[in-house]
Amino acid sequence: MTHSADRIARYTAEGWWTGDTIDQLLRAQVAARPRATAIVDPPDKTIGPPKRLTWARLDAEVDRVAGVLHARGVGPGDVVAVQLPNSVELAVIFLATVRLGATVTPFPVQYRAYELGLLLPLSGATLLVTGPQSRAPEGTPTLSWPADLEGVTAAEAPSRTADPAERVTICWTSGTEATPKGVPRCHYDWLAVAAICAAAPGLTAGDVILNPFPMVNMAGIGGVLLPWLRTGATLVQHHPFHLPTYLAQIADEQVTYTLAPPALLTLLLLQGVTVPPSLTRIGSGSAPLPPSMVKGWQERHGIAVINFFGSNEGVTLLSDPERMPDPEVRARYFPRPTVPGVRVKLVSPDGVEVTEPGIPGELRLSGPTVFAGYLPGTAAVEPFDEEGYLRTGDLFEIAGDHGQYLRYVDRAKDIVIRGGMNIAPAELEALLAGHPSIAEVAVAGYPDEVLGEKVCAVVVPQGEISLESVVAFLRDKGIASYKLPERLEIVDALPRNPVGKILKRELKL
Incomplete structure (x- = not known):
């Protein structure tokens, strides 16, 4: 262009x-x-x-x-x-x-x-x-x-x-x-x-x-x-x-x-x-x-x-x-x-x-x-x-109290920023959807005092699942190490809005 x-x-x-x-x-x-x-x-x-x-x-x-x-x-x-x-x-x-x-x-x-x-x-x-x-x-x-x-x-x-x-x-x-x-x-x-x-x-x-x-x-x-x-x-x-x-x-x-x-x-x-x-x-x-x-x-x-x-x-x-x-x-x-x-x-x-x-x-x-x-x-x-x-x-x-200014409200996208590097949750979600023990998955960031954010995978399981198996699965796909989840949360269902979109703000991280 x-x-x-x-x-x-x-x-x-x-x-x-x-x-x-x-x-x-x-x-x-x-x-x-x-x-x-x-x-x-x-x-x-x-x-x-x-x-x-x-x-x-x-x-x-x-x-x-x-x-x-x-x-x-x-x-x-x-x-x-x-x-x-x-x-x-x-x-x-x-x-x-x-x-x-x-x-x-x-x-x-x-x-x-x-x-x-x-x-x-x-x-x-x-x-x-x-x-x-x-x-x-x-x-x-x-x-x-x-x-x-x-x-x-x-x-x-x-x-x-x-x-x-x-x-x-x-x-x-x-x-x-x-x-x-x-x-x-x-x-x-x-x-x-x-x-x-x-x-x-x-x-x-x-x-x-x-x-x-x-x-x-x-x-x-x-x-x-x-x-x-x-x-x-x-x-x-x-x-x-x-x-x-x-x-x-x-x-x-x-x-x-x-x-x-x-x-x-x-x-x-x-x-x-x-x-x-x-x-x-x-x-x-x-x-x-x-x-x-x-x-x-x-x-x-x-x-x-x-x-x-x-x-x-x-x-x-x-x-x-x-x-x-x-x-x-x-x-x-x-x-x-x-x-x-x-x-x-x-x-x-x-x-x-x-x-x-x-x-x-x-x-x-x-x-x-x-x-x-x-x-x-x-x-x-x-x-x-x-x-x-x-x-x-x-x-x-x-800004109501400073009319000449703009105030940031929220990130409309779901990007996780880990140590200055952008991580797209959708990329990880698309790969993890192929894991044999995962029925549904959402990926989101959670706070870290040094890196800013780390990666959490929230999954609805359909078999035995562990953080180690999730990481190993992604490594086998050739994914970069900085994108790998540091945390795994098991849930019965993912929170969704009436049209089925996952509400990541309601994930308990």
């Missing part, structure tokens, strides 16, 4: 979209600060020794890897799948692929044969770049880092001028459907996201950003990777998540800004963890944050927690400390966008626009951050309404 000529003309006239591209951002930083530190590996890196690259060395590495990819036949319009942990290599592969005019489709390292076998054909990827332990289905063309890329050189890739409307990524979003939807994005809309996500925390070239979120979707790419390129800050990668290492990196690298899930911030506050003085802002979300947590971080540590609400499709709402200095207000509300080009409305279930406070309605959004449409063949429903607004599926209301 591509943006229409009318849309490009509109957002170009409003100053949102320019001729800039992601590769131009990189080259600008190289020219401005070639010897400054650009990117740093985690100390417990899993695919080779840790690296620390200047902007000049990063650019040279991007050139080298672009040549290797080009030698493997990668060119404009091709799709390169990437499955690597947060590392220097992940950033290099991303930037090298974009430099060639190809598209990156990134996958979490937790994905196994089941997910890759489903999504690789949908993406049209001609190559998978992965680590030493590839989980690719048999017959998939792969490049393994470090074996096939470390120290390997090839002829220089041809130079080219990128069109900012060309596709640069296909990310994947799990909704209520079992099959994820492909979300293509181009330079135009990604760089609009980057502008907002860099402005909210006030990022500059002097910042050091610690990234613990996988660079596979809006949080990792829009919230970290592109703001880093836009500002020329230093990016410190973190993976796998390990709290002592995370805290040590903040101190050792003099980190000024990081992202963290709300449950982790609450836990750290309760534990009274000492926070290095370099850290001044934290991004978190996406939903209402506990007001006591946001207030606690500000009052105890002088650290502003920025509330993010985003989606792969382009929703980008941020409650930043400059516009919303009161931490409790910032935790509960999001400012109603008032900048030119960004339009928001709430629509009730019967299709009427909501204009009064306190009445929930679906958030619908139109603006320069919104994508052009799902990858053909991956979504059955048109994501836009008749006026061109994105149907988000998330319920908000106009």
Whole structure:
């Protein structure tokens, strides 16, 4: 999917979209600060020794890897799948692929044969770049880092001028459907996201950003990777998540800004963890944050927690400390966008626009951050309404006591968010329906103080059933380990509404 000529003309006239591209951002930083530190590996890196690259060395590495990819036949319009942990290599592969005019489709390292076998054909990827332990289905063309890329050189890739409307990524979003939807994005809309996500925390070239979120979707790419390129800050990668290492990196690298899930911030506050003085802002979300947590971080540590609400499709709402200095207000509300080009409305279930406070309605959004449409063949429903607004599926209301704000009400979809990773219950339910000892099943999340949510399978049995057998059944299907249920509840019947829909809010978790 591509943006229409009318849309490009509109957002170009409003100053949102320019001729800039992601590769131009990189080259600008190289020219401005070639010897400054650009990117740093985690100390417990899993695919080779840790690296620390200047902007000049990063650019040279991007050139080298672009040549290797080009030698493997990668060119404009091709799709390169990437499955690597947060590392220097992940950033290099991303930037090298974009430099060639190809598209990156990134996958979490937790994905196994089941997910890759489903999504690789949908993406049209001609190559998978992965680590030493590839989980690719048999017959998939792969490049393994470090074996096939470390120290390997090839002829220089041809130079080219990128069109900012060309596709640069296909990310994947799990909704209520079992099959994820492909979300293509181009330079135009990604760089609009980057502008907002860099402005909210006030990022500059002097910042050091610690990234613990996988660079596979809006949080990792829009919230970290592109703001880093836009500002020329230093990016410190973190993976796998390990709290002592995370805290040590903040101190050792003099980190000024990081992202963290709300449950982790609450836990750290309760534990009274000492926070290095370099850290001044934290991004978190996406939903209402506990007001006591946001207030606690500000009052105890002088650290502003920025509330993010985003989606792969382009929703980008941020409650930043400059516009919303009161931490409790910032935790509960999001400012109603008032900048030119960004339009928001709430629509009730019967299709009427909501204009009064306190009445929930679906958030619908139109603006320069919104994508052009799902990858053909991956979504059955048109994501836009008749006026061109994105149907988000998330319920908000106009705040009665703060009319200029929106208040998040509920997640219209059933997504379970575990440690920053989205899990579609429908996918697990569809697989578990084939378990010989399960008559009916519902999958839902339940709170966890560190991960945010864990997965519970609620089943009506038709034979002997245990959590171990459920997990083993899903493992045999090749499902990623982070999606596996940690809890099993046995019930006589699932709660349903009059038309037979399972009422997950009534599950006793």
